[in-house]
Amino acid sequence: xxxxxxxxxxxxxxxxxxxxxxxxxxxxxxxxxxxxxxxxxxxxxxxxxxxxxxxxxxxxxxxxxxxxxxxxxxxxxxxxxxxxxxxxxxxxxxxxxxxxxxxxxxxxxxxxxxxxxxxxxxxxxxxxxxxxxxxxxxxxxxxxxxxxxxxxxxxxxxxxxxxxxxxxxxxxxxxxxxxxxxxxxxxxxxxxxxxxxxxxxxxxxxxxxxxxxxxxxxxxxxxxxxxxxxxxxxxxxxxxxxxxxxxxxxxxxxxxxxxxxxxxxxxxxxxxxxxxxxxxxxxxxxxxxxxxxxxxxxxxxxxxxxxxxxxxxxxxxxxxxxxxxxxxxxxxxxxxxxxxxxxxxxxxxxxxxxxxxxxxxxxxxxxxxxxxxxxxxxxxxxxxxxxxxxxxxxxxxxxxxxxxxxxxxxxxxxxxxx
Numbered sequence: 001x002x003x004x005x006x007x008x009x010x011x012x013x014x015x016x017x018x019x020x021x022x023x024x025x026x027x028x029x030x031x032x033x034x035x036x037x038x039x040x041x042x043x044x045x046x047x048x049x050x051x052x053x054x055x056x057x058x059x060x061x062x063x064x065x066x067x068x069x070x071x072x073x074x075x076x077x078x079x080x081x082x083x084x085x086x087x088x089x090x091x092x093x094x095x096x097x098x099x100x101x102x103x104x105x106x107x108x109x110x111x112x113x114x115x116x117x118x119x120x121x122x123x124x125x126x127x128x129x130x131x132x133x134x135x136x137x138x139x140x141x142x143x144x145x146x147x148x149x150x151x152x153x154x155x156x157x158x159x160x161x162x163x164x165x166x167x168x169x170x171x172x173x174x175x176x177x178x179x180x181x182x183x184x185x186x187x188x189x190x191x192x193x194x195x196x197x198x199x200x201x202x203x204x205x206x207x208x209x210x211x212x213x214x215x216x217x218x219x220x221x222x223x224x225x226x227x228x229x230x231x232x233x234x235x236x237x238x239x240x241x242x243x244x245x246x247x248x249x250x251x252x253x254x255x256x257x258x259x260x261x262x263x264x265x266x267x268x269x270x271x272x273x274x275x276x277x278x279x280x281x282x283x284x285x286x287x288x289x290x291x292x293x294x295x296x297x298x299x300x301x302x303x304x305x306x307x308x309x310x311x312x313x314x315x316x317x318x319x320x321x322x323x324x325x326x327x328x329x330x331x332x333x334x335x336x337x338x339x340x341x342x343x344x345x346x347x348x349x350x351x352x353x354x355x356x357x358x359x360x361x362x363x364x365x366x367x368x369x370x371x372x373x374x375x376x377x378x379x380x381x382x383x384x385x386x387x388x389x390x391x392x393x394x395x396x397x398x399x400x401x402x403x404x405x406x407x408x409x410x411x412x413x414x415x416x417x418x
Contacts, residue, residue, distance in 0.1 A: 043116040043126070044070050047077075051172065051189035052397045053179060055103045057095035060398045061188065066105075066179060068191040069171040071118035075164065076196050077171075078132060082209045083110035083187040083414045084388075085400040086216050087243065088134075092159060092182065093401070101162050104180040105172055107187030108134040109216045109411075111208030114199075121196045123367075129204040131215040131374075133366040134183040136197035150365045155197045157183060157360075165195055188397065190416055200370040203378060209391075210384045211374050213411050216361075218387060219373055220334060221248025221310060223362015226256060229306040229332045233257035236304040238296055239279070240320045241311035242270040244387065244410050245334060247277045249308040254278030255381065262304065264292060264316075273410075276386050285319075293323035300325070307331045314341040321345060326352040333358045387411045 047068045052061035071077045089106045092098065114128040124130070136155025143149040154165070162180030163170045171193035172179035172186065186192045202211065221244070229252075231237050237253040239246050242265040253261045254277060263271060263279040271282040281299070285292040297303045303325035309317050312335030321331040322345060331354065337343075350356070364370055376382040390412035392399045403409035 047191050049190035051105050053103050054093055054106055057100050057102065058093065063395060064174055066189060067173045068193065071116060071193050072164065072166045073119045074121060074166060074196050075118040075193050076121060076124055076199055077115045077191060077193050078112045078130060079115045079191055080110050080112040080187050080189065080416050082212045082416060083107050084213050084411045085404055087404065090401060090404055098159065101180050104182055105186040105189050106182045108183045108185040109213055110187035111212035115191065124196055124199060124201060128201050129208065131200045131202055131212065131370060132185045132187060132194045133198045133200055133215050133370065134185055135361055135366060136195060137365050137367045138197045150363055151360055155195060159183065164193065198366060200366050202371050202374045206374050206378055209413055211377055213384060213387055214370060214373050217244045218248045219364050219370065220362045221245035222252035223364045224308050224332050224334045224359045225249045225252030227363040228357055228359045229308055229330055231256045231258050231306045234259040235306060236260040236300050238262040238264060238304045238307040238320065238323055240264045240307065240309040240316045241335065242274045243310065246310035247274060247410065249310055250274060250277040250279050262296060293319045296323040303329050305329060309333050309335055311335045312337055314343055317343055318345055321354065321356050322349055324354050326354055328353065330355045330357065388413055391415060
């Protein structure tokens with residue numbers, strides 16, 4: 001069993017991962033060799049490290065020393081360098097609307113370096129820079145072989161599973177007591193174990209403190225627009241909900257060259273922030289005495305060309321569908337509704353050639369497509385910095401929850417080595 005010395009790994013990984021682009025290749029190579037040697041010293045051994053453990057629903061996370069077992073078949077162990085907080089973490093931490101599973105290590109948006117790999121892993125090796133993803137790509141099922149789907153049969157999101165697919169067991173423990181996994185990622189730990197099909201290998205030059213947010217919300221919203229709604233240059237797009245996913249959808253519309261991007265939200269304070277993401281107009285349903293879909297139709301001479309719904313409200317879903325133009329309008333649903341909700345609209349809305357689509361993770365295949373999203377950032381096609389509103393050290397992770405609960409943050413980066 002190895003207790004990782006904190007000062008050593010802080011230098012070896014954090015400094016290495018944050019090398020600026022203008023530093024010499026020689027220095028990069030030296031740091032890479034140093035990292036590889038350090039990683040190899042822990043291969044096959046249990047690692048003790050810090051993790052933020054949720055012991056009870058809605059209670060502050062507690063910094064604990066956990067034991068992280070070596071990766072088993074088709075698994076990799078990752079040294080997490082940066083992670084961020086997503087609303088999904090908060091939702092399951094609060095245990096609203098689902099079966100509570102505690103103690104648990106949350107977290108699923110992150111970036112890090114592969115420390116070791118298990119049996120059968122051939123596409124990843126120690127030292128690779130990676131993003132763990134909450135869903136996966138096994139490469140063998142019908143979904144993975146389909147160009148139209150990213151919903152892997154084996155590694156599709158499972159919020160109730162607390163162990164690894166290989167044997168159902170947890171790789172985390174404290175004094176012999178298992179600690180549950182979350183979404184197969186559990187990135188609120190300095191080390192984590194993830195199925196190799198849920199790990200995207202990315203450009204080692206990409207700054208992990210920025211691109212870590214690509215692994216969930218940003219890709220979900222942006223992909224919903226670029227991959228599913230597919231607005232043409234100059235077309236109009238309505239985005240329902242201006243949280244992180246909605247802003248990412250607006251960013252996708254901006255990248256696609258949309259002529260008008262209409263933000264729909266009940267909170268008027270969000271509009272100023274939304275302008276940074278290309279939103280040109282704002283509609284607050286509470287400020288109108290008619291259905292918002294009618295308001296939008298009047299604004300746009302019959303309806304917008306595309307709409308993207310990012311709230312999870314079934315009412316907003318109906319509005320998003322009914323506000324698109326007949327003949328060619330496409331509405332894309334991203335938000336997850338309550339289990340008892342029902343979507344109701346008149347069949348003529350479909351017969352009049354409006355299209356309704358759903359999407360999961362922006363239709364991105366994790367291993368195949370996410371490295372390309374990172375490259376969009378590296379090529380300055382995608383702006384990530386404006387999504388990052390706060391940064392906190394790992395020891396103060398509960399502040400990230402406070403920021404989100406107060407509605408003050410889009411994304412808060414948690415620096416693991418601090």
